[in-house]
Amino acid sequence: MAGVRRAKAIPTIYDVASRAGVSIASVSRVLNGQGSPKAETRKRVLRAVRALSFVPDGAARALSSNLKEVVAVVFRRGGEVAFEDEEENLLFMDVINRGIEVAAQRRGFDVLISSVGVQEENVVARIAAIAGKADGVILHDQMLSKIEIARLADVVPIVTLAGNPSSASINVRCDNGSGMRALIHHLVTDHGYRNLAYLSGGADSPDNLARARVFETEAVAGGAQIQVGPAWQGDYSAVGGANVIAALLNRGRELPRAIVCANDQAAMGAMYALARRGIKVPEEVAVTGFDDVPVARHLHPPLTTVRQPIKELGLTAFEVLYARMGTARGQHEVVLPVQLIIRESCGCAHSPALPQASASVAGGGT
Amino acid sequence: MAGVRRAKAIPTIYDVASRAGVSIASVSRVLNGQGSPKAETRKRVLRAVRALSFVPDGAARALSSNLKEVVAVVFRRGGEVAFEDEEENLLFMDVINRGIEVAAQRRGFDVLISSVGVQEENVVARIAAIAGKADGVILHDQMLSKIEIARLADVVPIVTLAGNPSSASINVRCDNGSGMRALIHHLVTDHGYRNLAYLSGGADSPDNLARARVFETEAVAGGAQIQVGPAWQGDYSAVGGANVIAALLNRGRELPRAIVCANDQAAMGAMYALARRGIKVPEEVAVTGFDDVPVARHLHPPLTTVRQPIKELGLTAFEVLYARMGTARGQHEVVLPVQLIIRESCGCAHSPALPQASASVAGGGT
DNA sequence: CTGAAAGCGCTTACAG
DNA sequence: CTGAAAGCGCTTACAG
Numbered sequence: 105m106a107g108v109r110r111a112k113a114i115p116t117i118y119d120v121a122s123r124a125g126v127s128i129a130s131v132s133r134v135l136n137g138q139g140s141p142k143a144e145t146r147k148r149v150l151r152a153v154r155a156l157s158f159v160p161d162g163a164a165r166a167l168s169s170n171l172k173e174v175v176a177v178v179f180r181r182g183g184e185v186a187f188e189d190e191e192e193n194l195l196f197m198d199v200i201n202r203g204i205e206v207a208a209q210r211r212g213f214d215v216l217i218s219s220v221g222v223q224e225e226n227v228v229a230r231i232a233a234i235a236g237k238a239d240g241v242i243l244h245d246q247m248l249s250k251i252e253i254a255r256l257a258d259v260v261p262i263v264t265l266a267g268n269p270s271s272a273s274i275n276v277r278c279d280n281g282s283g284m285r286a287l288i289h290h291l292v293t294d295h296g297y298r299n300l301a302y303l304s305g306g307a308d309s310p311d312n313l314a315r316a317r318v319f320e321t322e323a324v325a326g327g328a329q330i331q332v333g334p335a336w337q338g339d340y341s342a343v344g345g346a347n348v349i350a351a352l353l354n355r356g357r358e359l360p361r362a363i364v365c366a367n368d369q370a371a372m373g374a375m376y377a378l379a380r381r382g383i384k385v386p387e388e389v390a391v392t393g394f395d396d397v398p399v400a401r402h403l404h405p406p407l408t409t410v411r412q413p414i415k416e417l418g419l420t421a422f423e424v425l426y427a428r429m430g431t432a433r434g435q436h437e438v439v440l441p442v443q444l445i446i447r448e449s450c451g452c453a454h455s456p457a458l459p460q461a462s463a464s465v466a467g468g469g470t
Numbered sequence: 471m472a473g474v475r476r477a478k479a480i481p482t483i484y485d486v487a488s489r490a491g492v493s494i495a496s497v498s499r500v501l502n503g504q505g506s507p508k509a510e511t512r513k514r515v516l517r518a519v520r521a522l523s524f525v526p527d528g529a530a531r532a533l534s535s536n537l538k539e540v541v542a543v544v545f546r547r548g549g550e551v552a553f554e555d556e557e558e559n560l561l562f563m564d565v566i567n568r569g570i571e572v573a574a575q576r577r578g579f580d581v582l583i584s585s586v587g588v589q590e591e592n593v594v595a596r597i598a599a600i601a602g603k604a605d606g607v608i609l610h611d612q613m614l615s616k617i618e619i620a621r622l623a624d625v626v627p628i629v630t631l632a633g634n635p636s637s638a639s640i641n642v643r644c645d646n647g648s649g650m651r652a653l654i655h656h657l658v659t660d661h662g663y664r665n666l667a668y669l670s671g672g673a674d675s676p677d678n679l680a681r682a683r684v685f686e687t688e689a690v691a692g693g694a695q696i697q698v699g700p701a702w703q704g705d706y707s708a709v710g711g712a713n714v715i716a717a718l719l720n721r722g723r724e725l726p727r728a729i730v731c732a733n734d735q736a737a738m739g740a741m742y743a744l745a746r747r748g749i750k751v752p753e754e755v756a757v758t759g760f761d762d763v764p765v766a767r768h769l770h771p772p773l774t775t776v777r778q779p780i781k782e783l784g785l786t787a788f789e790v791l792y793a794r795m796g797t798a799r800g801q802h803e804v805v806l807p808v809q810l811i812i813r814e815s816c817g818c819a820h821s822p823a824l825p826q827a828s829a830s831v832a833g834g835g836t
Numbered sequence: 837c838t839g840a841a842a843g844c845g846c847t848t849a850c851a852g
Numbered sequence: 853c854t855g856a857a858a859g860c861g862c863t864t865a866c867a868g
Contacts (some may be wrong), residue, residue: 114625116845127855132847142853157621162603163532164845167860172529174582174603181572198564205585206547214600216540217581219571234580237528237540255523259480402768482861493839498863508837530861533844 115156124152135160173213175422176234177204179244181219196397196414197244200265203418204242211426213239220247228252235260240425243267246308261428263421266311269437274428276421276438280314283410283442285322287364287392290408290444292326295451297361297390301331303348303374305340305366312340312366315394319364331360338370345373353381359389362450368393368400368409375403375449386451396445405454406447413440481522490518501526539579541788542600543570545610547585562763562780563610566631569784570608577792579605586613594618601626606791609633612674627794629787632677635803640794642787642804646680649776649808651688653730653758656774656810658692661817663727663756667697669714669740671706671732678706678732681760685730697726704736711739719747725755728816734759734766734775741769741815752817762811771820772813779806 121128126145133139134149141149152158166172179197205215218234220227227247235241240261243253250270253262257272269275291297302319305312316332323330335352338344345365352359365371371393375385385391385405393400396411417440424438446452487494492511499505500515507515518524532538545563571581584600586593593613601607606627609619616636619628623638635641657663668685671678682698689696701718704710711731718725731737737759741751751757751771759766762777783806790804812818 118845128846129848129855129857130853133854136847138848140853145853157624159598159602159622159625161533161845162599163529163538164860165602165847166529167527167533167862168845168847170847170860172603176580181568201583202547202585205583209585214542214603215583217567217571217583219568219575232525233528236525236531237538237580256525258523259525399765399768402765484861494862495839495841495864496837499838502863504864506837511837527861530844531863533846534861534863536844536863 115158117158117160119156120149120152120158123156124148172237172239174216174238175204175208175213175425176216176218176238176241177201177244178218178220178231178234178241178247180247181221196395199414200244200418200421203415203420204422205418206415207419207422207426211422213422213426232256232259240429242421242425246310261425263425263428265417265421266309268310271436274424274434274436274438276417276424276440277311278412278417278440278442280311280442281318283394283412283444284315284318284364286444287394287408287410288319288322288326290446291362291364291390291392291450292323292328295362295390297328299329299331299360300362300364301336301360303345303363303365303370304332304337305370307337307339309340309366315366329360338366338373340367340369342369342373342376345370346377347373349374349377350380353377359383362390362392364392366394368395368397368407371407371409371449372399372403375407386449390451391449393449400445401447403449405449408447408450408452409445411443411445413442416440481524483524483526485522486515486518486524489522490514538603538605540582540604541570541574541579541791542582542584542604542607543567543610544584544586544597544600544607544613546613547587562761565780566610566784566787569781569786570788571784572781573785573788573792577788579788579792598622598625606795608787608791612676627791629791629794631783631787632675634676637802640790640800640802640804642783642790642806643677644778644783644806644808646677646808647684649760649778649810650681650684650730652810653760653774653776654685654688654692656812657728657730657756657758657816658689658694661728661756663694665695665697665726666728666730667702667726669711669729669731669736670698670703671736673703673705675706681732695726704732704739706733706735708735708739708742711736712743713739715740715743716746719743725749728756728758730758732760734761734763734773737773737775737815738765738769741773752815756817757815759815766811767813769815771815774813774816774818775811777809777811779808782806 117128117131121131124131126149130141130145131149134141134146201215201217208215216234216238220230224230231248235256238260243262243264246267248256250268253270254272256262262273264273264275266277267275291300300323302316304316320330320332336348338348363374365374371391375391378385378389383389393407393409396409400407400409420438420440428434448454483494483497487497490497492515496507496511497515500507500512567581567583574581582600582604586596590596597614601622604626607622609628609630612633614622616634619636620638622628628639630639630641632643633641657666666689668682670682686696686698702714704714729740731740737757741757744751744755749755759773759775762775766773766775786804786806794800814820
């Protein structure tokens with residue numbers, strides 16, 4: 105508001121109509137392909153539109169048609185970035201957002217992006233304001249409580265990404281269970297590790313909780329010892345992961361044979377901390393991640409992890425939201441499959457690669 | 471439009487007003503902090519707002535206040551992704567977009583993101599539609615001609631990123647000239663290379679043109695031989711870069727001592743193609759990039775390149791646009807400084823690093 | 837401090 | 853096929 109306003113008068117549909125010598129209704133019709141305007145009318149309108157560089161005002165359209173053709177995406181923006189590679193974290197969100205955007209485009213929607221600072225105060229108000237500018241909202245992370253979501257859902261359809269299912273919204277997530285199950289099976293059965301730890305992610309993250317739960321069940325079922333608890337509490341970040349390992353080491357604790365990390369970021373941090381102490385991965389301690397972010401394969405050793413269908417997560421989130429805009433109810437949770445990616449940090453043999461970081465080529469082209 | 475509509479009736483400002491027993495004007499005032507509503511009025515309005523989960527409609531606000539508080543960002547979406555690392559390319563745009571978003575947030579704006587397919591037909595119409603939904607537009611790449619920009623600029627302020635300066639818009643870019651100058655100086659003077667080539671980026675990219683021009687001037691001024699021309703025409707992509715090298719090698723051409731690539735992506739492709747033929751970088755051929763994307767330091771060898779202030783590019787684009795929304799005119803070009811980042815692909819000595827990919831830590835924390 | 841009313845720029849029944 | 857008119861949900865002078 106403060107001092108922001110337009111300079112020159114911008115042409116409206118009235119200007120176009122009078123220049124073309126027709127009514128504004130006709131202008132609207134030819135512009136939106138409604139009805140069957142006469143060729144002559146059409147021609148005159150189009151000419152006037154060009155002459156005036158007329159662009160229909162989105163707000164006015166939205167108001168009268170009750171459709172903004174905008175989907176809002178809200179996510180948390182990280183604070184300080186200790187590891188340079190932490191930027192990769194963003195990539196994860198960005199790839200999801202790209203998926204949302206591609207799906208949105210197909211339906212003629214645009215994407216309104218809005219990040220919320222980690223320690224921003226009025227999150228609810230912020231999100232409400234954004235919701236007012238869109239036909240639907242996609243929420244990354246767990247930024248709103250169940251009731252807050254329910255309240256907002258009265259006003260606009262909501263899809264959560266990796267959140268908790270709720271009767272008021274739809275949750276889209278990946279299959280943490282089978283991903284973790286495959287990973288533990290590989291570690292316990294294939295490698296025979298008898299002592300594992302789970303380096304946890306954000307304490308209140310549903311993904312983290314699900315992964316932790318399956319980690320425990322499967323490891324124990326496989327007859328392995330496990331280490332869990334406060335000492336292993338990370339926060340999905342590389343610094344967090346590094347701190348956990350460093351603290352453990354400082355207190356002289358003996359490390360397990362394998363560290364299963366809540367995500368790739370934490371794994372990067374853990375590997376960094378281990379390297380600093382001269383502990384060899386995977387010879388002394390195996391480390392695994394979750395997500396398969398692009399850098400994962402560039403690490404030394406390349407990271408064994410569980411690949412999430414990142415872009416599909418976004419595509420699906422939009423499609424599910426779009427469907428919800430039309431119909432009242434539907435499913436409340438959508439689960440996408442994951443894939444175990446075995447590289448070397450688990451202890452598997454070095455697979456021969458081309459002598460360059462980008463050895464993993466899909467096309468060829470040369 | 472097709473079949474999309476709301477389910478339940480959504481509360482409007484009238485509902486709030488009648489529930490609170492005041493006029494809609496009062497509701498609007500307390501919600502927007504205008505005037506000085508009585509404490510009692512304020513209380514009753516707020517209570518009603520909560521009770522109804524009222525969220526003001528953005529379209530209606532925008533229409534009556536003539537301010538959407540939305541800035542549109544349009545960029546080109548790549549086609550196929552041959553190199554997996556090509557995703558990093560997105561990161562570049564995404565970091566810029568993050569910068570835009572952070573700056574926008576400070577001013578109470580949200581960001582409307584819209585990518586345009588490489589071979590999409592109605593680009594002008596698409597962009598016009600997006601412009602109608604925003605108070606200003608930021609254009610990545612060179613997607614619109616000079617006249618198209620001028621036409622659109624009649625309707626909405628425009629900032630281009632790495633485009634051409636024009637009287638109708640403002641262009642924000644980095645200082646290609648001094649970056650390339652520093653790089654060539656390092657290659658020619660410090661390393662003494664006498665034979666260089668410029669692996670070009672998109673033929674119509676202003677950045678590429680500027681870099682190519684300075685490359686020539688500086689290399690020649692330094693007394694070096696240069697190779698340029700169609701055989702060295704890439705397209706900013708890794709595949710493009712790889713193809714150029716492969717084609718040259720296939721035709722038995724002798725490579726120069728150093729290949730200066732238009733950007734990091736092309737450099738990655740070039741290094742890949744060289745590695746496939748067993749040509750050693752930097753011992754036989756030095757390779758450099760431009761941009762300093764995050765993977766650059768993970769390559770083997772780590773890439774010498776010119777760092778662009780990526781996030782600042784975005785921040786600046788928004789601020790400049792915001793300023794333009796208020797005042798009629800101003801500067802037409804903003805240039806941000808760059809920094810030469812010397813790593814190993816130029817032939818410089820291996821700098822001792824921690825035994826892990828993420829050796830580059832900023833904080834510490836352990 | 838507060839309310840009645842106009843107006844923002846479109847879309848869309850409703851007549852003709 | 854086309855136009856006059858109502859209405860979408862807000863903000864903001866203008867009176868009081």
